[in-house]
Amino acid sequence: MEKPFKNTLKSRFPFLCGKNLLLAVSGGLDSVVLAYLCKAAKLEFSIAHCNFNLRGEESDGDEDFVIDLADELEVEVFIQNFDTEAFAEEAKISIQMAARELRYNWFRELSDTLKFEYILTAHHANDELETFLINLVRGTGLEGLSGILIENDKIVRPMLNFTRKEIETYARDNNIKWREDSSNASTKYLRNKIRHNVVPVLEELNPQLLQGFLQTQAHLKESEALIEDYISLIYPKVVKSGKFGYMLDIEYLKKIPNTKAILYQLLKSFGFTEWDDVHNLLDAQPGKIVYSEDYRLIKDRETLILTEINHTEDKIYNVTEGEEVVMLPMGRVCFRDVEEIDENRDNTRIFVAKEKLQFPLKIRKWKIGDYFYPFGMKGRKKISDFFKDKKMSLPEKENTWLLCSGEEIVWVINYRADDRFAITSENQKILKISCCLQSFS
Incomplete structure (x- = not known):
């Protein structure tokens, strides 16, 4: 796997060579293998480990393991402890969402403070499949089916084209030790349910499931890129910047085929969910409004006006x-x-x-x-x-x-x-x- 990984770096991520990198390492199979592969590729990196204090002594054992791993690889290690349950309760979000927010916020803080140029995570092809199925179950647009971004700002995922089986084989062939997270065996969380109960059934139906899925993902990403190119062409004809936000030309929108899909692509990043209501604004009476949590879309005479919601009272x-x-x-x-x-x-x-x-x-x-x-x-x-x-x-x-x-x-x-x-x-x-x-x- 070392040679394919180096080839991937050369062809897809040449910008990582010679840069100051931060590796997110939990102590599990995937992130530990990523650390060894980066060492073999002679990348300059440090390790960051989050102790979420969710599994008692097991969490502390993961922390100790990662410290020893950093010593073995002769790299710097950063450890951060979180009271994840308290944060989740205060923010009124799930434990998984809390852990994700805490993790990435800390990674970015480290990156900004210590000038790490990229943050590497160990997501792989099986994670892509599970994420696809999760989004499919919950309902999503094309971007939700197109998978995990291989590169997103400073976040880079160099192992997305490798399977869990390839990663495990490499670890066993090279006598690499890792920590097993006991919570991964539980079906309490949706991802684990899909991993243990759904994917095996699909693999029975198609033993080449993962290979076929990766091909489908490639096609979906090409389609998504095509749509983005199309949106970038029509955007200046539809959207104008106004004094209070953005104005969308209703007459032009009505001339475009698949208007509802165009509205979704233009407005998806603003948190709207009631897309039938958004589309119906085109023929609504002036003054009609559709809200998201932080934005609103207002039907004016000839335009739809997108403005941010003012959550504070006006001052006198x-x-x-x-x-x-x-x-x-x-x-x-x-x-x-x-x-x-x-x-x-x-x-x-x-x-x-x-x-x-x-x-x-x-x-x-x-x-x-x-x-x-x-x-x-x-x-x-x-x-x-x-x-x-x-x-x-x-x-x-x-x-x-x-x-x-x-x-x-x-x-x-x-x-x-x-x-x-x-x-x-x-x-x-x-x-x-x-x-x-x-x-x-």
Whole structure:
């Protein structure tokens, strides 16, 4: 196996040679063999071992074994102990998910701190098959059936083309010792159920199951690459970057064959799960929304608007008399006493009678029921109706700020001043209020 492994490094991973590598070693068969193969290939590496403290003395035995292995291979070793059960309970996730998160977070921390250029794991072809079956059982898209990524950022998996049988044969032929994880024999977890109960049955039906599966995986990965190329071609025609997120052109989407599949490819990384609802947005009434945990997709008139959900409450900013600048999340509002009105006015600045103001002023987002008296018009108008007349999208409404004096609106910032605070006498003090917020009108 040493020669095929070296050939794999040469053909697929030449960038690993001469680099500072970190090997994830549990003490089990796969990771121990990876360590020996990397030593035989004369790679520069250190070992990282996680003790998840889930199996008592057995976990401690794994730790001691890995320390001895590092001594034998004459490489540096890093050990980290975790209270995995407490972390899982606090994060409200499974033990397996907790262990995975703790493991990879620590690997990346080590990598960043000690300048390891790549992190190597010992996933192999049987892991690929089990992952494929797990995703198939749970339901997934093409990417879930395409298998484990052989290279993902700093994570590299150089043994994915080798089988568990090849790895075990190499270990026995070279008198390599490893630790058996007793939990691997349990069918408590889905992966073990598939490994012990499903895969053997499939191998009875087809003794060449793994070889056939690897060929299928190769075809699936080619198909996935083809789809990614297609998406990259149509992406600039469908998606535009907006002020509050991304905008998807509805008319163009409707012209494309397999629109639902295209929407899935464009939006799959944003956590949406109700794909029928996402597709139905194309013909929904403006204002209809589909949510994921952290994002929402809004039907506007001619576009679907993708925005991140704001999980924090909007803040109210107080402006005391004499204060010249107030910083907002997206810019600043400036206040300055002036002698006269600048006739070259635009929506980014207003001039008001200072004595009509009640300090401290407030800058806040709009709420239902708000109304004002638009400058240059007779009578009052609901802010919601004003937005409707301006044909503003939901994100534009949500990101519009109001300058208020007491309960009265002085300015729909960057849109329209309130007539009640206009200059009506030459003797009135003039306050110029300007804003560098981006105008949406």
